[in-house]
Amino acid sequence: MGDKNNRAAQDLVERIEYYDGADKRALWLSSDLVAELTPSEPGRAAVLARDAQALERPQSSRGVRVWRVRAQEGVDALARSLTREQVKFAPVVHESASSAAPMLALPGGAVATFPAGWDRARIDTWLAARGLRVESTVVAEANMHLVATAPGLESVRIANELYESGELVACTPNLWREARTR
């Protein structure tokens, strides 16, 4: 723990907005971190080729490997360029403007809650009209489904568009987040 006079810097500038239920919330895009969501040797090779450095993560996050990268094109574009079949990368984001704040990542997907009266056929039709599809059902009793999207900022854009259609109960980008065992 630090102290009040040794506060982490507010060093992030790129702000993104998304919907958490009906509330609009902000994320700040990391300038130099990408998350490898299914750590693998091909993934390691791909990022090492970009002169990247793996960061140690807590044990509870070992399903994800985080890399510090030099990304002149930005971490969102870099994550897209690194992503291959079986090798998935996502840009890291934070819930405040400090890179010391807990990390999140955008692995792709939008979690959409459809009105209770919509059956699966109606959902599929509605999504197909927007060029989208259900990837998996999240909570059947709540008519909550994961809509497939690309990783990164694209998932935020699509989630926002779906929610702002006014037809859904909720729609939020699928966020990976750090959590710790206690």
Add this chain to the structure above:
Amino acid sequence: MRHVAQLGSSLLVCSLAACGGGGGGGGGGGGSAPAVPANLAAQVVNGDTVRLTWDGSAGAGSYRVYYDLDAGVERAEASFVEAIAHNNGLALQTIDLDAQPSARVVLAITAVSPNGDESALSSEVVAALPDSANFDPLFGDQWHLVNTGQGGGTFGEDANVAPVHAVNILGDGVRIAVVDDGLEIAHEDLLFNVPPGLSFNYLNGSSDPTGGDHGTECAGVAAAIGLNDVGGMGAAPEAQLVGYNLLLNLTTANEANAMTRSAAANWISSNSWGAADGLGIPQRSNATWRAAIDTGLATGRNGLGLIYVWAAGNGGLSGPNPGDNSNSDGQANYFGVIAVGAVGDNGEKASYSENGANLLLCAPSMGDNNHGITTVDRTGAAGVNDGAQAGDYLDPNYTNTFNGTSSSTPLVAGVAALVLEAAPGLTWRDLRLVLARSARQNDALDPSWFTNGAGVKFSHKYGFGCVDAEAAVAVALTHTSVGPLLSTNTPDSAVNTPIPDNNLTGVSDDIAVVGSGINFIEHVEVRFDADDHPYVGDLQVALVSPSGSVSVLSEANFAVNQASSYDDWVFGTNVHLDEPADGTWTLVVRDLGANDTGTFKSWGLRIRGRN
């Protein structure tokens, strides 16, 4: 299954009062009250030893305790061969008796008059060894289940499961989902309690989440198998377990799924994880998680509601700075979860355990004397027991170092399984009330305890007290299910007043609640906005109810090392249980640190309860 039959056919351990046994006792006390030594208990340890413990400092008069260990002896024919104790004023008396398989321990208690005459008070079978040599070799170390003072702990500072086990309530028919970093489903002390094919791996979609040290340890605390020759046992040794390794792929979608997966068959969800501790900043839950919890409460367990047990957090500090407050965790402070703190083997708060008005109760875990919890560890070289530390078990499949509110949480989940076996019709709200009403006031002299407006004792360190399985089952068996949940949601009060910097007076504001119909509060949420104050560590926020009781929602914490604000933050509190909702509520906001300043912008209340 083999272990089920064994458990079902023999008493494992019991207290004298719980064993009862009644009629036919040759040396019985007839109709007289059994003025037996306080807290007399017998416990089978290491398979061939019966350990008797009692409190020799309590109770009036002198007594003697006799025992007979003959296998198959009839109580009426027992020959009491040796006096083993007097009341000598010592708080903890212990004696270990050698025994054989199938032996039963018969105790006779006599009162001793000043002239040396004895009169029988009681004669009971207080323990019976298994019919074979099956036992749990590490059970004697599991002080969190039966604390006899082993390792320097305090007698009775445990979850008091023994009397419940003694009447064969072992969690049968209840399934616990351990949501964590994995669960070794083939572990020798878990295997028969893990139904095949029902766990889930969030990395590869299979039904095998093997791989998590922490989740495996949690599972052992909740429901390791009993009387199977290996390890110790769980709080609910016949409950079923499923494991979900959510923490290896914690996305919004997976999180919501894990909270509701198999919600009809899973009765309890044990969650020993959360946002990072030690940061001191508010970390909110997301609306998708809350919607999933709400779904589990509404539809889980065939409409009775899934039970969510949640670790309160390990960010507490020793010393004057309290460190993290559990109310800064938007999951642990949600109405739909049971937040659990940790106490050590002396019944006092582990310094890492976070304070919080949101705590429902606490449960034993490693305290400040580092007496850890004995539970399963991953098999062989995997896991935390590498044999390198002094005191490590030789058997690498077990550990005695588990700790944290992580360990308290599956212990409460196990106790909840015992309660639900005894009273399966309890709703999730009923179970919350049962656990609150049955919790034992631990560390009773601690100044944190106070009595709320409904006469209920609460502590921001302990919630309503330490989990007590015997009391919980007893309360559950007489509990009448509560009526419909009422909720009142006040408009936000726009305060918009600067909070005086470094000032004890602070700013306060009132909200009047009228006509809510809630005569018995079950939970209060406080929406609070001071989003221009850049340092939450300065702020103390307290809610005063119409009955005059105070919820401390935020404590000053100058260890916070990040800028952060209360931006439409939602606190939760259990302090006002059973108080009426109507009347004037006051929120007091104080800035207790220099330099950072901001505005008390608004607040509002959501009160849930019943008429």
